[in-house]
Amino acid sequence: MEEPIIDVRDVTFAYGAVNVLENVSLAVNRGEFLGLVGPNGSGKSTLIKVILGLEQPQSGDIRLFGKPSSQFRAWSRIGYVSQKANRFNTSFPATVFEVVSTGLYGKLGLFKRLSRQDRRVVYDMMDRVGLSTYHKHLMGELSGGQQQRVFIARALVSQPDLLILDEPTVGIDAESVDRFYRLLEDLRNEYDLTILLVSHDIGVMTAKVSSVACLNKQVHYHGDPEAFNARQDEILSRTYGHDVRMLEHSH
Numbered sequence: 017m018e019e020p021i022i023d024v025r026d027v028t029f030a031y032g033a034v035n036v037l038e039n040v041s042l043a044v045n046r047g048e049f050l051g052l053v054g055p056n057g058s059g060k061s062t063l064i065k066v067i068l069g070l071e072q073p074q075s076g077d078i079r080l081f082g083k084p085s086s087q088f089r090a091w092s093r094i095g096y097v098s099q100k101a102n103r104f105n106t107s108f109p110a111t112v113f114e115v116v117s118t119g120l121y122g123k124l125g126l127f128k129r130l131s132r133q134d135r136r137v138v139y140d141m142m143d144r145v146g147l148s149t150y151h152k153h154l155m156g157e158l159s160g161g162q163q164q165r166v167f168i169a170r171a172l173v174s175q176p177d178l179l180i181l182d183e184p185t186v187g188i189d190a191e192s193v194d195r196f197y198r199l200l201e202d203l204r205n206e207y208d209l210t211i212l213l214v215s216h217d218i219g220v221m222t223a224k225v226s227s228v229a230c231l232n233k234q235v236h237y238h239g240d241p242e243a244f245n246a247r248q249d250e251i252l253s254r255t256y257g258h259d260v261r262m263l264e265h266s267h
């Protein structure tokens with residue numbers, strides 16, 4: 017059987033004395049669209065950083081595309097949209113084309129000029145995410161939903177096999193969120209993408225993904241959305257440590 021695209025095995029991670037991940041094991045198979053949920057501070061972003069090699073776990077192993085992450089070099093196979101992308105300084109005078117092009121630097125090196133073929137890939141990806149008429153626009157002129165599509169295009173220009181998105185729908189209106197999920201579904205079918213997406217919006221997300229994982233220092237659930245929905249109250253109160261519905265209704 018093919019090895020998982022991401023294979024996290026018994027990973028423990030702490031910032032100083034603060035334990036953030038405890039014996040986390042999570043495998044993401046090719047073509048899977050995994051939605052990762054958990055309360056604030058439950059270690060979701062940290063797990064992503066550990067997967068991407070940006071933080072080193074105290075113990076455990078990570079394998080990417082069947083290789084130990086210490087030996088993995090093909091980082092352009094992974095597209096990443098960080099939480100920080102939402103906080104992009106939109107007064108910085110960069111055009112959509114320029115921002116999307118930076119997604120190729122991992123492959124090209126920072127100071128290499130774009131070839132005609134590279135530029136075509138950038139234009140194609142802007143088309144693909146519905147920004148074909150915006151390539152000369154400054155980032156600050158775009159709506160939140162449009163900016164988010166720029167960051168997705170940037171993550172996709174290197175034609176990755178795996179796309180990791182950390183809370184990409186924060187601050188985006190419902191219509192753009194809907195459009196965003198349709199775009200992901202199309203891209204997934206078209207490019208055979210594997211997707212790992214962190215979201216706080218459990219209701220919307222579980223309706224779109226092929227599997228759900230619940231994290232709070234430990235993995236409390238990993239399985240299909242149907243089984244998750246059937247046992248949602250139990251799984252979420254285990255993960256969040258209280259009755260989530262009561263919390264939602266209280267404000």
Ligand SMILES: Nc1ncnc2c1ncn2[C@@H]1O[C@H](COP(=O)(O)OP(=O)(O)OP(=O)(O)O)[C@@H](O)[C@H]1O
Binds near residue numbers: 034054056058061062
């Ligand atoms: N660089 C850091 N140094 C020290 N502690 C950190 C650092 N980054 C995160 N933490 C702490 O680690 C814990 C997990 O944080 P993390 O950002 O991984 O959680 P999260 O589930 O992504 O949260 P959120 O949903 O709020 O983004 C939190 O208690 C956080 O305060």
